[in-house]
Amino acid sequence: MLVKLSSRRGKASGVQWVEGFVSFGKVRLNVIVYYIDGVLIDTGAATLLQDFKGFFEEVQAKKVVITHDHEDHTGGAAFLANTYGIPIYINESVVKNCTTKASYPFYRKIFWGKRAPFQAEEIGTTFTSDNATWQVIETPGHAADHLAFLNEQTGQLFSGDLYVHPKTKLILRDESIPIIMASIEKVLTYDFEEMFCCHAGFVADGKKAFREKLQYLADLQGKVLHLHEKGWGEKAISREVFPKKYPITLLSFGEWDAHHIIHTIIRDS
Ligand SMILES: [Zn+2]
Numbered sequence: 001m002l003v004k005l006s007s008r009r010g011k012a013s014g015v016q017w018v019e020g021f022v023s024f025g026k027v028r029l030n031v032i033v034y035y036i037d038g039v040l041i042d043t044g045a046a047t048l049l050q051d052f053k054g055f056f057e058e059v060q061a062k063k064v065v066i067t068h069d070h071e072d073h074t075g076g077a078a079f080l081a082n083t084y085g086i087p088i089y090i091n092e093s094v095v096k097n098c099t100t101k102a103s104y105p106f107y108r109k110i111f112w113g114k115r116a117p118f119q120a121e122e123i124g125t126t127f128t129s130d131n132a133t134w135q136v137i138e139t140p141g142h143a144a145d146h147l148a149f150l151n152e153q154t155g156q157l158f159s160g161d162l163y164v165h166p167k168t169k170l171i172l173r174d175e176s177i178p179i180i181m182a183s184i185e186k187v188l189t190y191d192f193e194e195m196f197c198c199h200a201g202f203v204a205d206g207k208k209a210f211r212e213k214l215q216y217l218a219d220l221q222g223k224v225l226h227l228h229e230k231g232w233g234e235k236a237i238s239r240e241v242f243p244k245k246y247p248i249t250l251l252s253f254g255e256w257d258a259h260h261i262i263h264t265i266i267r268d269s
Helices: 046-059 077-084 092-098 106-112 177-187 206-229 234-241 247-251 259-268
Strands: 004-012 015-024 027-036 039-041 063-065 088-090 126-128 133-138 147-151 156-160 195-197 201-203
Touching: 004 046, 004 201, 015 046, 015 106, 015 201, 027 046, 027 195, 027 247, 046 077, 046 106, 063 077, 077 088, 088 092, 133 177, 177 206, 177 259, 195 206, 206 234, 206 259, 234 259
Parallel strands: 039 063, 063 088, 156 195
Antiparallel strands: 004 015, 015 027, 027 039, 126 133, 133 147, 147 156, 195 201
16 A cells, blocks of 8 residues: 555543554655544544544544544544434534535545545534533634634643644645734634644643744745835745745645745735
8 A cells, every 4th residue: 555554642631632644655644633521623534544443432522523624634524423423513614515525636635535425513602521611713724614622621722723833834725824823813812721733733832832833924924025025026935935845745736835825925914
């Protein structure tokens, strides 16, 4: 098999997780599913389902909440709904979309497999777990339907794909840096400490991490807009600011590219 799969478990501060890895060629991607207090946060990818089933069986979640409708977060949803009969909650804007065959590029199917259709319900603005009430925070930018979840009892933030990396150097074509920045500013107005990111994992001081990321993006934005005002074109700015090319840019036919960072800063700032 061309794709290599593996997984590992972790836990911290009452949260358990399973992290899956998918490697193809030089590119290795990961994704994490969290469990706390009766609730699963996200469901992983279809390719990782065999690796994640033991975790799902062990935790016996009562409900599933999904941060956004990307195939590495929704790939296990149909299995969880069909096997355990538990409800799945997601942003209302994509409830209908989830019931259909998902459409995304072939290279993403190699990594993440085919996301099976599933029935989901609108999540609303809050939800409950066994012992806590949670805030649902709309945080678009990575995806239009993206949500972060805040456990009000513990002050833990489950940030989906809002954080991912402190120094973003690549984004998807559909992402937007200024919209991500506005979402980070929004979560920073909430009271939280620990952050659980679906790719970076557990971060003890989540606020500090988000502040640093926001500062990095603001500096980047300043630099890009300055060059743009001096008359530089987007391509020239890309070459200047991000000279390095990454294997995933080639593999994804440009869906992942530093250029989208430059383009969206100029378009959306
Ligand atoms: Zn995503």
